[in-house]
Amino acid sequence: MEEMILTELKVNQSAVVKEVLGGYGVKQRLESLGIRAGQKITKISSHFWRGPITVKVGNAKVAIGHGMAQKILVEV
Amino acid sequence: MAGKIINSDKSLPEEEKKILLMGNPNVGKSAIFSRLTGARVTISNYPGTTVGFSQGFMKLGKDEMAAVIDVPGIYNLEAVCKAEEVALEMLKKGDIVINIVDSTNLERNLFLALELRERNIPVVVALNMWDETRHKGVEIDARKLEEELGVPVIPTCGLTGEGIKELVERLRGVEKKDFKPLSRKHKWEEIGRIIELTQTLHHHHHTFLERLEDISTRPLTGLPIAVLVVYLSFTVIRFIGEGLIGYVFEPLFEKLWLPLMQKLSLAFGGGGFLHDILIGNLVEGNIDFGQSFGLLTTGLYVPIAAVLPYILSFYLVLGILEDFGYLPRLATQVDNLMHRLGLHGYAIVPMILGLGCNVPGAMALRLLENRREKFIAATLMAIAVPCMAQIAMIVGLVGQRGGRYVALIFGILFSILVIKGLLMNRFMKGRSPEILWEIPPYRIPQLQAVVKKLYMRVSEFLKEAVPYVMLGIFIVNILYILKVLDFLSHVFAPVLSGMWGLPRETISAMLIGFLRKDVAVGMLGSLDLTTKQLVIACTILAVYFPCMATFVVMVREIGAKDMAKAAGLMILTAVIVGMALNILL
Numbered sequence: 001m002e003e004m005i006l007t008e009l010k011v012n013q014s015a016v017v018k019e020v021l022g023g024y025g026v027k028q029r030l031e032s033l034g035i036r037a038g039q040k041i042t043k044i045s046s047h048f049w050r051g052p053i054t055v056k057v058g059n060a061k062v063a064i065g066h067g068m069a070q071k072i073l074v075e076v
Numbered sequence: 077m078a079g080k081i082i083n084s085d086k087s088l089p090e091e092e093k094k095i096l097l098m099g100n101p102n103v104g105k106s107a108i109f110s111r112l113t114g115a116r117v118t119i120s121n122y123p124g125t126t127v128g129f130s131q132g133f134m135k136l137g138k139d140e141m142a143a144v145i146d147v148p149g150i151y152n153l154e155a156v157c158k159a160e161e162v163a164l165e166m167l168k169k170g171d172i173v174i175n176i177v178d179s180t181n182l183e184r185n186l187f188l189a190l191e192l193r194e195r196n197i198p199v200v201v202a203l204n205m206w207d208e209t210r211h212k213g214v215e216i217d218a219r220k221l222e223e224e225l226g227v228p229v230i231p232t233c234g235l236t237g238e239g240i241k242e243l244v245e246r247l248r249g250v251e252k253k254d255f256k257p258l259s260r261k262h263k264w265e266e267i268g269r270i271i272e273l274t275q276t277l278h279h280h281h282h283t284f285l286e287r288l289e290d291i292s293t294r295p296l297t298g299l300p301i302a303v304l305v306v307y308l309s310f311t312v313i314r315f316i317g318e319g320l321i322g323y324v325f326e327p328l329f330e331k332l333w334l335p336l337m338q339k340l341s342l343a344f345g346g347g348g349f350l351h352d353i354l355i356g357n358l359v360e361g362n363i364d365f366g367q368s369f370g371l372l373t374t375g376l377y378v379p380i381a382a383v384l385p386y387i388l389s390f391y392l393v394l395g396i397l398e399d400f401g402y403l404p405r406l407a408t409q410v411d412n413l414m415h416r417l418g419l420h421g422y423a424i425v426p427m428i429l430g431l432g433c434n435v436p437g438a439m440a441l442r443l444l445e446n447r448r449e450k451f452i453a454a455t456l457m458a459i460a461v462p463c464m465a466q467i468a469m470i471v472g473l474v475g476q477r478g479g480r481y482v483a484l485i486f487g488i489l490f491s492i493l494v495i496k497g498l499l500m501n502r503f504m505k506g507r508s509p510e511i512l513w514e515i516p517p518y519r520i521p522q523l524q525a526v527v528k529k530l531y532m533r534v535s536e537f538l539k540e541a542v543p544y545v546m547l548g549i550f551i552v553n554i555l556y557i558l559k560v561l562d563f564l565s566h567v568f569a570p571v572l573s574g575m576w577g578l579p580r581e582t583i584s585a586m587l588i589g590f591l592r593k594d595v596a597v598g599m600l601g602s603l604d605l606t607t608k609q610l611v612i613a614c615t616i617l618a619v620y621f622p623c624m625a626t627f628v629v630m631v632r633e634i635g636a637k638d639m640a641k642a643a644g645l646m647i648l649t650a651v652i653v654g655m656a657l658n659i660l661l
Binding site: 011028029030032033034036044045046047048049050051052054058059060061062063064065066067068 | 184
């Protein structure tokens with residue numbers, strides 16, 4: 001098991017969300033979209049120059065801003 | 077804000093049962109809505125509210141009618157954002173909730189279902205997008221889910237109408253049951269338990285659309301695809317627009333309407349007050365639809381023959397892109413660039429809508445999160461995003477002098493957008509917010525849905541545009557007859573000719589631009605301008621101020637104070653850009 005932040009995850013790599021670091025607002029917004037501790041996510045893409053990260057969670061795809069993605073701790 | 081919500085609720089009917097359609101964003105609520113309310117629907121939009129909703133009617137029993145209300149999409153009932161506040165407010169007044177659930181994302185969608193069943197209102201769950209579960213390898217035991225959830229569960233498909241009949245039947249007998257309130261954490265545990273019992277996932281092969289989703293999401297392939305899609309869209313819009321003008325609308329006006337107008341002109345004796353108002357001035361003894369400026373000549377020609385074809389083709393292409401699910405992907409691709417302008421990727425949506433008409437574009441500003449972003453987006457839209465009516469007139473008028481001048485005008489506007497955005501981002505306090513949004517799967521657009529949406533948007537345009545164009549032309553004629561324009565042109569001559577190198581008669585176009593930009597551009601056609609003057613005048617008309625309808629909506633969306641600042645920036649930009657062009661060109 002290796003811990004990293006979502007931005008470090010490679011494209012097409014899957015991981016389990018360990019923790020969302022950040023305030024209630026950020027946690028709650030991410031949770032609404034299915035990103036919460038224990039969920040499996042797969043990185044689909046990341047954009048140049050600190051652009052958004054796209055992940056697949058369940059059957060849904062979600063685009064997450066770079067800064068917010070840095071607050072998501074995952075386990076591979 | 078609360079006042080506005082109550083305001084809109086006043087128009088809800090008192091006697092009928094009220095059925096609320098609630099669910100996460102983009103689960104097909106509106107498709108179910110139009111299925112339930114059917115052909116007899118009187119969909120009313122309430123653009124006056126903070127977050128709009130639509131209402132229609134359905135037959136519940138033999139003689140029982142019920143009002144159906146399409147509530148904005150929400151993820152939970154915590155009242156964090158405006159959409160959630162509106163939803164909570166409506167929940168108090170409803171009699172039954174249909175919780176529409178995306179079957180392909182059951183787990184996430186069940187959170188709202190668990191919240192809703194704890195409320196004091198009967199709930200029916202529609203497992204929507206049932207048809208999509210098969211290709212996604214999702215298998216749900218609907219009967220078991222009903223047992224576990226304790227509320228009726230009906231598989232539906234809004235697009236085909238599958239399951240709608242059963243949904244209506246189950247609505248009749250539905251009763252409120254009591255559920256023990258669960259904490260947030262316990263809700264997710266309960267959902268985990270329910271999912272375990274009711275859902276099986278199978279491995280499935282990637283479909284063609286899913287592969288397309290992947291390549292248009294990754295930047296290396298996605299960016300070229302984005303450029304291609306935008307380029308193709310504009311090519312198709314232009315092709316259809318020009319085709320409709322050349323083969324349908326021009327011939328219609330020249331062959332059918334012109335002879336009628338000529339007879340009318342003769343009947344009036346070729347002049348006089350009524351003749352001037354209805355037919356306008358004769359150009360070398362003939363009616364000229366572009367320059368005569370009568371209500372029945374230019375007043376009909378501008379909105380119908382010059383602008384409508386482009387409105388039709390623009391909204392056709394936009395509707396297909398929207399229904400396919402491309403816009404959120406485009407937003408992801410441009411997110412980076414938009415951050416440089418103080419916005420985020422999703423701001424591309426109001427901008428694109430603004431290209432059709434700035435009014436719906438301005439309404440879509442509420443998609444954006446904070447005041448800074450709304451202000452920047454509104455200012456940029458008002459300054460540098462011309463609406464399709466204006467674009468059509470510029471293409472028609474300036475295009476006669478050569479396509480490169482049309483390109484020059486749009487190039488100037490685009491540069492203003494970029495420079496203005498960079499400056500505002502640099503000098504305004506705060507930062508543009510992070511994006512977080514769901515990217516829907518691609519779906520093949522349904523012809524019927526695309527046509528219906530096109531019809532709604534085009535009739536909206538005709539209802540709004542024709543009367544205002546007529547009013548604009550009427551005002552021009554009256555001002556002209558009363559010699560007010562003469563007076564104003566003398567007053568503003570120093571600005572117009574001194575700073576921008578324009579003849580003082582352009583004041584009439586600048587005035588009418590407050591009302592309708594398309595008419596204003598049309599007025600430039602009769603002024604005998606040089607190409608340089610035409611380019612400057614068209615650019616200033618786009619930049620200096622939004623039309624009245626847009627102005628009103630923007631004041632509502634960003635507030636009077638911010639709009640006053642934005643207006644200051646617009647006028648300042650117009651002055652500087654006009655002067656610069658006058659020197660440079």
